[in-house]
Amino acid sequence: MLAAVLHGPNDLRVEHVNDPIIGAGELLVKVEACAICGTDLRIVKGTKTRGVHYPSIIGHEFAGTVVDVGEGVTNFAPGDHVAVAPIIPCRNCAYCVNGQENVCLNRVAIGYEFNGGFAELVCIPAVVLDAGNIVKIDPGVPLEAAALAEPLSCCLNGQRKARVRLNSNVVIIGAGPIGLMHIMLARAAGAAQIIVSELLPNRRERALAAGADVVIDPGRENLLEIVKNCTNGLGADIVILAIGVPALVNDTLRLLRKGGHLNFFAGMPEGATSSIDANLIHYNELRLSGTSASTRQDFYEALNLIVTGKIAASSLISHRFPLREADQAFAVAFAGEGEKVVIYPSQSGR
Numbered sequence: 001m002l003a004a005v006l007h008g009p010n011d012l013r014v015e016h017v018n019d020p021i022i023g024a025g026e027l028l029v030k031v032e033a034c035a036i037c038g039t040d041l042r043i044v045k046g047t048k049t050r051g052v053h054y055p056s057i058i059g060h061e062f063a064g065t066v067v068d069v070g071e072g073v074t075n076f077a078p079g080d081h082v083a084v085a086p087i088i089p090c091r092n093c094a095y096c097v098n099g100q101e102n103v104c105l106n107r108v109a110i111g112y113e114f115n116g117g118f119a120e121l122v123c124i125p126a127v128v129l130d131a132g133n134i135v136k137i138d139p140g141v142p143l144e145a146a147a148l149a150e151p152l153s154c155c156l157n158g159q160r161k162a163r164v165r166l167n168s169n170v171v172i173i174g175a176g177p178i179g180l181m182h183i184m185l186a187r188a189a190g191a192a193q194i195i196v197s198e199l200l201p202n203r204r205e206r207a208l209a210a211g212a213d214v215v216i217d218p219g220r221e222n223l224l225e226i227v228k229n230c231t232n233g234l235g236a237d238i239v240i241l242a243i244g245v246p247a248l249v250n251d252t253l254r255l256l257r258k259g260g261h262l263n264f265f266a267g268m269p270e271g272a273t274s275s276i277d278a279n280l281i282h283y284n285e286l287r288l289s290g291t292s293a294s295t296r297q298d299f300y301e302a303l304n305l306i307v308t309g310k311i312a313a314s315s316l317i318s319h320r321f322p323l324r325e326a327d328q329a330f331a332v333a334f335a336g337e338g339e340k341v342v343i344y345p346s347q348s349g350r
C-alpha cells in the first residue's frame with residue numbers, strides 16, 4: 001500500500017510499504033479521509049516526540065471503511081463505515097477511574113504508538129476495539145466530516161471546562177480550524193455574542209461564515225475596547241485562547257468580566273512562560289482552565305454533532321489532497337493560511 005512514512009524529524013516520505021496484516025480481534029480499515037492536525041505538524045518538525053517512533057505512520061484524525069475483520073470480531077463487518085477515536089485510555093489509572101481518561105497516565109494513541117491514517121490501510125488493534133474507540137456511522141455521513149470528530153471532541157471538552165452556555169459572551173483568540181470549531185460550538189450552545197480576534201484576513205472571513213458576530217484584526221483594532229463596547233463595559237464571560245502565544249496571556253485576562261473564565265485551549269511552545277498580573281485573577285475572581293485531548297464520551301458527542309448536521313464539519317476543510325501529494329498537503333498546512341487540510345488515501349491509486 002501507499003503510505004506517508006515518517007522516518008525522522010522533517011523526513012516524511014510517501015512510499016510503498018507492506019499492507020498491514022490483522023490478527024484476532026483486529027480490524028483492517030481503508031482510510032478514506034485523514035486530516036492534518038497541528039500536532040502532526042509538531043511531530044513532523046520534531047518538536048513533539050512523546051509516543052512517536054521512527055519509522056511510523058502518523059495521522060490520528062481519520063475515518064474509513066472496514067475491509068476485513070479478524071477472528072472473533074462480531075460487531076463489525078466489511079463495508080461498515082467507521083470513525084476512529086484515536087486516544088485509548090487504560091481505564092485503570094487514578095485519572096481514568098476519576099473520569100479524567102483524557103489525561104490517562106498510560107494512554108496510547110493511533111497515529112503515535114500505533115500506525116495512523118496517512119496510509120491506504122490501517123490495522124485497528126484489538127485494544128482499540130475493546131475500549132469502544134471505533135464507532136460505526138451511517139453510510140450517508142461524509143467520511144471527511146467524520147474524520148474531524150477528534151479535534152471537535154477536544155473543543156467540546158474545552159467548552160465544557162469553560163462552561164460556554166446560553167447567553168454567554170465568548171471571545172475566541174485565533175480562527176484556525178480549532179478557533180472555527182469553537183465558534184460553531186459556542187453558536188450551537190446558544191452564546192449571546194461571539195467575538196473573534198484573528199490576524200489573517202482569509203481566516204477572519206471564515207470566522208464570520210462559521211457564525212462569529214464580531215471579527216477583529218488585532219493588528220489594527222483594539223480588542224479590549226471592542227469587547228468592552230459589546231458587553232456594557234463589563235468584559236467577556238469566557239475567553240478561549242486557541243493559539244499558543246504566551247505573550248497574549250496577560251492581555252487576554254483583561255478581556256474578562258469579574259468571575260470570567262479563561263480557557264488555555266492551545267498548547268504553548270515547550271518551556272515558554274508568560275508573566276501575568278496575578279491581581280487580575282485575585283480581584284476579578286477569574287477562573288482559569290486547561291484542556292488536553294478528550295474523553296471517549298466527548299468523541300461520541302462530537303461525532304453525533306457532525307452526524308446530525310449540528311456542526312457543518314466539511315465546511316472547515318479548505319484543502320484536499322490525494323495521499324501521493326502528502327508533501328504538498330503538509331506544506332499547505334505548515335503555511336497556516338488555510339483551515340483544515342485533508343488527505344484522501346483511498347484515491348491515491350495503488
Ligand SMILES: [Zn+2]
Nearest residue numbers: 037039061151
Ligand atoms: Zn488532532
Ligand SMILES: [Zn+2]
Nearest residue numbers: 090093096104
Ligand atoms: Zn488511565
